[in-house]
Amino acid sequence: MHAAQHDTDPAEPPRRGSSANFATRVVTVLAILGAAWLLIEMTSLLMLVFAAIVLAVVFDAMARLLTRWTKLPRGLALTLAIFILLGVFIGIFVMFGAQLAREFDTIREKIPGALTAIEGQLETWGLGDRVRSVFEQGAGDVSSLMSSAGSYALSIGSGLADFALVLVGAIFLAADPAVYRRGVILLTPKRAEPVMDDALDDCTHALRGWMNGQLMSMIVVAAATSAGLWLLGVPAAGGLGLIAGLLDVIPFVGPIIAGTPAVILAFTVSPATALWTVGLFFLVQQIQGNFLQPMIQKYAVDVPPAVLLFAVGGAGILFGFLGVLLAAPLTVVTFVLVQRIYVKTLLGREITVAGREERETSGG
Incomplete structure (x- = not known):
């Protein structure tokens, strides 16, 4: 027993x-x-948090410049930077808002007629029967979209609320970034804290470099596109140039979106003007791709073009329009994190640190 x-x-x-x-x-x-x-x-909220981080980097970079130039305390420099950036946007709206509104009205009014003109031109080339139904549907869709613009008031209100949330969040993040940085590091295992500290440094340098280069690229693209369209006699050249500059932040897809209404409006002048407009956008994008983009990559991070292209598509599928808008900085951050955490720390291989000149190896 x-x-x-x-x-x-x-x-x-x-x-x-x-x-x-x-x-x-x-x-x-x-x-x-x-x-x-x-x-x-919470994907939408996470994207808003990332947008706030990007804007906080902008505020922080401006505050650093003001502190360096004027020797002001950081708090005062940051406050001044926020007012300067908001003042620039408000000033642009006040000075050019009425003109841009008229030009956007011109775009809205002329696109349906331009589609009809394109259809007529194609018919003279013997292609009318094949594409008439497509252009009739396109003209109807565009007209319906323009006529129902008032129904988007709720979406616009939600967008303004999101913008206010991002703006306030960015101010808090930029006011004392060390607190949030320390919080991220405290959530990291003890032995991985040095790696996380270096990774956060890499992300900061990369975002600052991307921001500086992208701002210059947007200004050049907007100015060159506006001037070229004005010389070609395309209606609403200023508004179309502004659209091209703003959409330059979206790699590959942005220029195509910006070029479509410009080419359509150019058909209201003549088919030849439309062809010249296509050539203008191609020339501007060649300048952007061969001169401005390498400059951005030099100061940010050299992300392969195919990675950026698929990142834009993936971000659009996962996060919608906001994901497409933030695809470039999101890809930059992801790329440098993979470099620092996986390639350098886990694989022990040499990497080029984003936004810095020195190279690092696994030993130092």
Whole structure:
């Protein structure tokens, strides 16, 4: 009897241990699934947080410049930087708002007629029967879109609320970035803290470099496009140039989106003007791709073009329009994190640190 009891007792702890291990695994899996579901549900909020981080980097860079030039305390320099940036946007709106509004009205009014002119021109070339239905549908869609613009008031209000949230969040982040940086590092395992510290430095340098280069690129693209369209006699040249400059922040896709209304409006002048407009956008993008983009990559990070292209598509699928808008800085940050954490730390290979001239190896 004692022997039988002795034989059965040792089996009890393993059974209890197995049950505890199974329960731990179940809880772990459920926690992972719950965290994944929560992240999916909060994708829009996470993108707004990232937008606030990008804007905070802008404020921080401006504050650093003001501190260097004027020797003002950081708090005062940051306040001045915020007012300067907001003042620039408000000033542009006040000085050019009425003119741009008239030009956007011109774009809205002339696009349906331009589509009809394109259809007529194609018919003279013997292609009318093949494409008439397509252009009729396109003209109807554009007219419907323009006529129902008032129904987007709710979406515009939501966008303004998101912008206010991003702006306030960026101000808080830029006011004391060390607090949030320290919080991220505290959430990192102790042995990985130096790697995370370096990774955050890399991301900051890369975002600053991307921001500086991209701003210059947008100004050049907007000015060159506006001047070229004005010389060609295309209506609403200023508004179309502004659209081209703003959409330059979206790699590859932005120029195509910006060029489409310009070419359509150019058809209201003549088919030859439309062809010249296509050539103008091609020339501007060649300048941007061969001169401005390498400059951005030099000061930010050299992301391969194919990676950027698929990143724009992936960000659009996952996060919608805001993802497309933030695709470039999001790709830059992801790229430098992969370099620092995976390529350098895990693989021990040499990397080029984003936004810096020195090269780092696994030993230093």
